[in-house]
Amino acid sequence: MSEIRYENFFPIEGGTFVNAGDVSSRIKSILKNLGIGSEVVRRAAIIAYESEINIVSYALRGNIRLSVTPDAVCIEAKDEGPGIPDIELAMQEGFSTATPMVREMGFGAGMGLSNIKKFSDSLEITSEVGQGTHVKTRINMAEAG
Amino acid sequence: MKLEEIAGKLNLRVLCCDEGLSREVRGGFVGDLLSDVMANSREGDLWITRQVHPNIVAVAVMKEHSAILLVQGGIPMEDTLSRARKEGVPILGTEINGFEAAGKIYGLMNP
Secondary structure (H helix, E strand, C coil), X not given: CCCCCEEEEEEEECCCHHHCCXXXXXXXXXHXXXXXXXXXXXXXXXXXXXXXXXXXXXXXXXXXXXXXXXXXXXXXXXEECCCCCCHHHHHCCCCCCCXXXXXXXXXXXXXXXXXXXXXXXXXXXXXXXXXXXXXXXXXXXXXXX | CEHHHHHHHCCCEXXXXXXXXXXXXXXXXXXXXXXXXXXXXXXXXXXXXXXCCCHHHHHHHHXXXXXXXXXXXXXXXXXXXXXXXXXCCCEEXXXXXXXXXXXXXXXXXXX
């Protein structure tokens, strides 16, 4: 386990579409200020954004934990929400349980979790129906040039 | 190519933040699905969309787009404009549709 260079928690309220993107924007500037490479920052920003939108769209509340070690950027999203009954199905691009209102805004296209997978080096999802969901991602510094 | 050159040649309306017209447009992206735009657009892109709600500004800021172009006469919500002013993201508008707008801008940038 390598030493943590930076760590922070960002709380997110469910349903706050107007502010959606604020946390991921902050995460992006923090990583830039830490001097992290632009490709890692780009991938982290996408993962943070999708995680934030998932919490806003589905959960009552949640938080995103950002941690940076010399080897990796880790983004962890934890929420109190409905949970995901079938994670494999939810991972399929195009599958979505978003409401029509959320879809009209251009969210809920069923690309969130698949984008998180695509832009991370490792992904771990645990979820309990009626309790919430925990999504852990890691982006390696070295592999992402 | 500078944003103001594209705006001038295509007669685009500047709905917000004309101080950003000197920005360099490096490419373009067309999309209304925010996840798609987040994942696949690039820094410096001129983002062409039909979405008019405030979240488009958050996406454009995150992706460091040069500007947002609202097609088919899309009118930004008041919240969208105030966010764009705060963040300094130029928003342009046109009556033509996304297909025509993308084609014309591509043609200007790749003569």
